[in-house]
Amino acid sequence: MQRVLQTILENIHAFQKIIFSDYLPNASYKKIVLRLVQGKEHVYIQAEQFTQKQVFHVNFDCNQAQEYVHKVVPFYKQVVLFLCGQTISFHILPNGKIKKHIQNNTCENVVPSLHNRNKTYLLQEGENIPALRDLGVFTADNKIVKSMYDKYKQINKFVEMVDETLKKEDLTHITMLDFGCGKSYLTFILYYYFTVKRNISVHIIGYDIKRDVVEHCNKVAQTYGYKNLRFEVSDVSKDTLSEEHIDMVVSLHACNTATDYALHYAIMKKVPYIFSVPCCQHEINESIQKGGDFDIFLKHGLFKERFSALLTDAVRAEILKAMGYAVDVIEFVDLAHSPKNVMLRAKKVHASNTTMLLPIKELLGKYGVQQTLLQLLEKENI
C-alpha cells in the first residue's frame, strides 16, 4: 500500500487522472476519480466520488488532496495513475502483494494549464510578499504577473533548495552574499524567507557591477526598512569583497566567469553553503581545442557550445569536491522554462584534497582549456 501511496504523492503535481476502483466492502464510495480542473484563478484537484446511484464532487488544493489520498488508498484494490506519457496501474492481490504495470501513453489530454497550476510553492501566490509586488512579480493583489511566471518559478525553486538544506541545521543567524544580484528578486526573497518564514536573523550583501540597479535595490531595501540587506557596486572579478564571516554564497545566473569568482570567494573563505546556478558559460567554448577522445563534440558549433557549458559546470563541481565540499548537481527548473537550469549546491564537509585537482588539470590541459576557477586557485598555490 505504501508503494501505491508513494507513487501517487510523488506525482501529485503532475497527474492527469487517478482512478481508485475495485473497492473493499467498507469503502464509502465504489469508485473515485481524481482530476485536475482549471478554475478561474488556478488549477485545483477534484474528486468525483461514485456511490451506486450518485456522484459527489469535492475540490481540494494540493495539500488537502494529499491528505485525502492517504485516507482513501487503503479501500481500493485497483489504482490507476494516468500521467503524461505513462499509465501506472496497481492491483492489490488477495495475498496483499502488489502487481504494478506501466504502459506508455501518448499524453493527448494534457490539462491545458498544467504548468500554471497551484503547486504548493514555498512562496505562494496570494501571499503578502511586498518585495514580489514591488519587483513586478506579483500584481497589487498578490497574483503572479503572467510574464513573470518563469521568474517566480525560479525564485521559488531556489528558495526551496536553500530551505531543503538549511532546515536540517539549527541556525539563528546567517550571513550571505549574492554575486551578480541584478534586480535582486532572489536577494529580497531570501531576506523575506529567512526573516519572515524561518525567523532567522540575516545579513545579506548583494554585489552587482551595475550602479543603477544597485542604487535602485538599496532604495527598495530602505523602503521596507530591511536594515540588514544592502547592495554594493562591485566588479566581483576585481574588487575586494566582504571580509566578514560569511555562511552562504549564492549566485543566480551570474554571467560567465562571475560564477567562478563567487565559487573562488566561497572556497577561499571556507563558506559552509554555496548555491550557484551558472549561465553564459562562454570561457571554455572560446579556448577549447581538439585534444583527444572528446573531439567529436568540437566539430559543430552547437555541440561545441553545449559541450563546453557542460564541461565548465562539471569542472566546477569537481573542483568544489576537491576543496572539501559535498556537491549536488540539480536540475534547477524544467528545461522548458529555462536552459540555464543547473544548480550546483555545495556544503563544506571536510578539508580540501588538492590531489583531486590533478585529473581535472590534466583533462583541461589536453584540450588547451582556460578555466577561471582553476586558474584562481592556482594563483593561490592550490
Ligand SMILES: C[S@@+](CC[C@H](N)C(=O)[O-])C[C@H]1O[C@@H](n2cnc3c(N)ncnc32)[C@H](O)[C@@H]1O
Ligand atoms: C543575468 S543577470 C542575473 C541577475 C540576478 N541574479 C537574477 O537572477 O535575476 C547577471 C548579473 O550579473 C552581473 N554581473 C556580471 N558580471 C559581474 C561582475 N564581474 N561583477 C558583478 N556583477 C556582475 C550583471 O550586471 C547582471 O546584473
